[in-house]
Amino acid sequence: AQSVTQPDIHITVSEGASLELRCNYSYGATPYLFWYVQSPGQGLQLLLKYFSGDTLVQGIKGFEAEFKRSQSSFNLRKPSVHWSDAAEYFCAVGSGGSYIPTFGRGTSLIVHP
Amino acid sequence: EPEVTQTPSHQVTQMGQEVILRCVPISNHLYFYWYRQILGQKVEFLVSFYNNEISEKSEIFDDQFSVERPDGSNFTLKIRSTKLEDSAMYFCASSSGSLSYEQYFGPGTRLTVT
Numbered sequence: 083a084q085s086v087t088q089p090d091i092h093i094t095v096s097e098g099a100s101l102e103l104r105c106n107y108s109y110g111a112t113p114y115l116f117w118y119v120q121s122p123g124q125g126l127q128l129l130l131k132y133f134s135g136d137t138l139v140q141g142i143k144g145f146e147a148e149f150k151r152s153q154s155s156f157n158l159r160k161p162s163v164h165w166s167d168a169a170e171y172f173c174a175v176g177s178g179g180s181y182i183p184t185f186g187r188g189t190s191l192i193v194h195p
Numbered sequence: 196e197p198e199v200t201q202t203p204s205h206q207v208t209q210m211g212q213e214v215i216l217r218c219v220p221i222s223n224h225l226y227f228y229w230y231r232q233i234l235g236q237k238v239e240f241l242v243s244f245y246n247n248e249i250s251e252k253s254e255i256f257d258d259q260f261s262v263e264r265p266d267g268s269n270f271t272l273k274i275r276s277t278k279l280e281d282s283a284m285y286f287c288a289s290s291s292g293s294l295s296y297e298q299y300f301g302p303g304t305r306l307t308v309t
Contacts, residue, residue: 125199125201125303126300127300128297131297184240185239188237188238
């Protein structure tokens with residue numbers, strides 16, 4: 083069965099600093115990988131996804147993520163964080179046999195001015 | 196921009212009562228989903244729905260749960276006899292195709308069972 087681990091429950095960064103949120107997955111074949119963001123009072127919004135091809139994926143809001151098969155990772159990055167990026171971030175994995183993603187527990191991003 | 200809407204935003208009910216959570220998916224979408232998130236835990240898949248029938252469900256989605264698309268716009272989740280452990284945030288989502296993998300989520304309904 084597929085699974086996702088987000089090892090950091092909370093991450094605190096200063097505005098303007100770079101950001102990396104970690105995600106590790108467990109799945110036997112090539113996974114489909116996603117990052118979602120949830121702002122307070124909002125639903126989950128898809129930031130980016132990886133299905134195949136270039137392992138560096140660009141998403142919305144200046145985010146990118148890199149698929150590293152050797153490390154079973156799909157870490158989310160942003161070079162310069164804005165206060166509006168404060169939110170909950172969820173990594174998810176899906177498989178070709180099912181279009182239902184399995185979510186990680188989420189990482190809460192706190193941005194200090 | 197079209198969006199998924201959910202009502203109510205917060206529902207409080209007593210244990211044993213029936214609740215219906217409502218969702219209006221994006222109008223041209225064909226696939227509909229319910230997820231739940233117990234406070235502090237993962238977002239968990241409950242059920243997917245396509246062509247007026249359940250296409251996939253998790254072990255959480257037992258006989259206490261049912262889904263329905265009563266008309267061309269609404270998609271509902273019913274819990275027949277709520278339990279304390281049903282307290283959670285329930286998210287509805289929709290997508291335009293099974294292989295697009297891009298699901299659009301609503302803002303959620305917070306269900307509190309007392």
